Amino acid sequence: MAITGNQAGPQTIAAVGEGPPTEVVRLGTAKGNWFRRVGWSHLVGVLALVFSLFPILFVVSAALNPVGTLSSSQLLPTRMSLDNFGAILSGSFPRWFWNSLLIGVLSAALSMFISACAAFAFSRFRFTGRRAGLLAVLLIQLFPQFLAIVALYLIFADITNLWPAIGLNSIWGLLLLYLGGALGVNTWLMKGFFDTIPKDLDESAKVDGASHAQVFFGIILPLVRPILAVTGLLGFIAAVNEFLIASVFLTDDSVKTAAVGLYGLVADPQTANANFGLFAAGAVILAVPTVALFQFLQRYIVGGLTAGAVKG
Amino acid sequence: MAEVVLDKVNKLYENGFHAVQDLDLDIADGEFLVLVGPSGCGKSTALRMVAGLEDITTGTLRIGDRVVNTLSSRDRDIAMVFQSYALYPHMSVADNIAYGLKLRRMDKQEIEQRVHRAAGMLELGHLLDRKPKQLSGGQRQRVAMGRAIVREPQVFLMDEPLSNLDAKLRVQMRAEIAQIQRDLDVTTIYVTHDQTEAMTMGDRIALMKAGVLQQVGNPQHIYDSPDNIFVAGFIGSPPMNMAIGSVERGATGYLLRLGSAVLSLPESVLADRPALAGYAGRDVAVGVRSEDMEDASLARDAAPDARIRARVTLTEALGSEIVVHFCVDAPKVETADTKELERDARTEDLPASQQGTPFVAAFAPRSRVRPGDDIEIAVDRERLHFFDPQTNLAIRS
């Protein structure tokens, strides 16, 4: 199994940072030695921390800034108020936020399920077209959906005429569109993971009396939970952050996702200054679910990403 | 309970590999049959066809009164123990054992009773709440057994269930499984590549090579009268010693020339093997088991024309006996069967260490032979085995 927790596990490059053996005699110069041992690590860590955090600090500070303009926002909040939050929550933002959550959760869950099904088929069955199918999936995943944005727009313009409920300006249409990419994105990653589950387990369950579906739901899915968590989280983040297609598809205020809606607040340089506080408050609210999910699933993530790396 | 009958069963893979060829086997109700052979001989494939995990290309498979060729595993009423145990890692021991019963939607109380009965039998009672990860290898093996037992199926299928255990535990589980099978009286097919397991556990042994059944019979019979060179070499530890000799018609009867040694063949040998006379003047493959040789100095009454001379290369004192390695100056037997045996023992690439053929004999512990000694070895001529080096078959009638 390719999962390696990101908790402080066995340290592999222990040699780094330990001085060469000859240094031992200079134990007296404690300060220099401390720096060579752990000081440099702290230095790099603190610098990385500052670099990572200052834009986040700025956006939080801007969100709390009662004046609400870009020009008055400081890195550290000087005065605090929740005015921006109140203002943005009384506008269209709750609607956008809800749209984002809905699309994010549904598209992540359904994509995960679709690719888990496909990975199960590719990993467990031998059938004509399996090799061709795997190759096709590998090739298709090289072509992100949005490259065909022009064609997608034209196709959905036709769909809108026939079925407005799943056409342009509908989050359901966008959801269907995202599901079109499901098979390409995660199937390989998942298949690699599925392959690590011994086939004996399926066969044992079959002999015990399980149907193929009972094997899938009862044996395999519970055992691949780590990879489900990773693909689910990445799918959620990807859907919430998808901007290109959403901005073309969703133009009505009521169907916008938070990404499209927030962009609208600061798109125009003329209004960006005045709306920045609102925007920042929205950005902070939008960050809550992803950051929370991320912290919650953190232990699976490194393993899942590395598994993806190893499996290509 | 049911018998299992394989009738001309074949497995032909799409890539042309013929894994099992015309396999005929009748396994009686309640019988313990061990399917043994080197890796790749098709024994596991045969078992998996019985289990319904591989399709049967041609032939019929009957369990009880039903032809089950096209039935799925779940409908064959069998239970299987896997080499890896295949315990479901996300379920507790109790859930693992109960899984098959739950799938059959059995009454909860009955499931509980059965699980406890099976757990009791295998001394797993205190482990029911654990996950497989928390168990030792031996405990996992027991859970796998429990999962099979609890189903009370018509047939047990076991695919090398002991090969992941260490030697000591294997001996113990060997006896336990045999005991459980006798107690439950369930028809059992047991696949192994270990001839010791085959000898000790089964009512009968079926030995396969390269997809073809070689011989079926009770263990002692197979040990005593192997049908061909492969069976002779596979069953028994240490393996049967074999070398090329020639049969000659002497003045008083038939003689066997083995390298520089000449042994006379008593009347009884030819009476038991009428066909042997026809080999006069020709080469035969001669086999002799280690326990059928003795230090001639301890067997004073052994006739002089029943002895061969050789130099000892190595001795291993085991207490109950002393294992003596020496080299006979007769050519090695080299046939398709011996190649297969070498492949199984992974000795095919070893350089031929010496001229002649290495032999291993088990002497009584009183023997005082030392490496480098030139000794005489008395051979029990009644218990010699003769094979045709062309066909590999035993020379009998």
Next chain:
Amino acid sequence: MARSTVDVDTARPTGSPPGGRGRAGLGVGSDGTSSPLGLVLKIAALALLAAVAVWGAVPLVRTQNWIGLAVLVAVTLLGFYVYLSPRTIPLKYLLPGTLFLIAFQILPIVYTVATAFTNFSDGHRGSKEEAIAAIEGASVQQVPGSPVYDLTIAADGDPSTGDLVFLLADPTTDQVFAGTSDGLAPLSAADVQRSDAGRITAAEGYTVLDVAQISDRQDDLTAFTVPTDDGAIRNQGLSSAFDGAPQRAYDAGCDCITDAASGRTWTADDGNGAFVADDGQTLAQGWRVGVGLRNFGAIFTNDVIRSSFLRIVVWNFAFAFLTVLITFGLGLLVALALNNPMLKGKTFYRSLIILPYAMPAVAMYLVWRNMFNTDFGLINRILGTHVNWLGNTASSMVAILLVQLWLGYNYMFLVITGALQSIPKDLTEAAGVDGAKPFYAFRTITFPLLLVALAPLLISSFAFNFNNFNAIYLVTQGGPFSPDNPSAGGTDLLITYTYRLAFGGAGADYGFAAAISVVIFLIVGVISVLAFRRTRALEEVN
């Protein structure tokens, strides 16, 4: 689309068993079907599929789209077949994803490639007949003596998507009408409210548009006329309309358009999908035709396009490569530092350092863009400068790479940490015992192993950033733009360039945009195939 996403031929094995059947173990009790719950779910899902199919069929029947209907029926039948047949087991798991893949990924790609060989663009959208109708409609001029109506512009239903309707009041006769693209229909006076001046202010069943809504639909309005016996009614400004007759007419004999007033003719050019006069002047309204490789040719022959295109390609490669390089570099440094076994507080550092990776990227790109704002941005205020960071190409590029570094190094840090911990400790220890100094051991042992483990991921990262629309569009919008070519900016990637060509303000050129998409396909495809050939991915197919 058929929404047959779930194979419900199942029930949780541990699900509640209804009335145990005692000794079910002998193969008699298990008859091949799964639990009753599974069966119910399966029937429900298939019923849902049928319902969706019926729902989808209604508009197809209404518009007499028989091909669409045939596809819908075929897909639905396929769904039923796959989930009812006991033999199609792998398909049961593959069908939903495959259908979505074909509909929303493969078809669009095929469509993109097909569009790349046409002149599809504003003015070249429809068929020749539609172009003729539009030209004739647009040339309507007032017929002498016909009434001038007070006009109110409305829509049938939703203001932004409903069909346009002219609500007309004839000041001379005081009659009211609703004019649609089907013709003029009288309205009952009871159904309308009118202002003092007589203009209609509301009408039953229609939504009156305000000025903003009208301006959103300017294109629709321009093309909109109400056919009448003489010609058509069209608007004049936003508050009046007249009944007029077309000045330009199509003559099939000469395959040309003739202007009645001037007598000028424009002859159809079927190769270019346009009506062209003798002096080369073309009518704005044309139609859609195949143009072969012309769109691709333009990339290499049109001087303006060629120079900007090459510049964009070079920057696109540099952008993707540098992004991978700097994020990997910083990620590696931080991963090494935090992998120090003697370091305390690792978890603290780690969970805060990766925070940017969890933040919504779209919002953070916009935050960064505003931090670079010349007048109000945090960066200028902190530095006390007044630099227009995004106003010049070089500093824009640096700014974008800085943003990419911030968003991307955390991810690299995570995967490098994971990879570091999976490299066996023995290797570096063995090197240490052999007398290697730490950095030497790192350079010769750890780093090569890291690269091997992470190579496929670096390739993926490159491919992702090659088309990182958000990074460019949200930070610089592709800018800054030079005055001589306002369609290609200094930091444009191919994908943002494509987007602007198709959806930018200057009139959509779908054909050319699609051609560039195809070029991107080719570039990404070639790079990825070359790269993946060197990894194990392809071997695993076998």
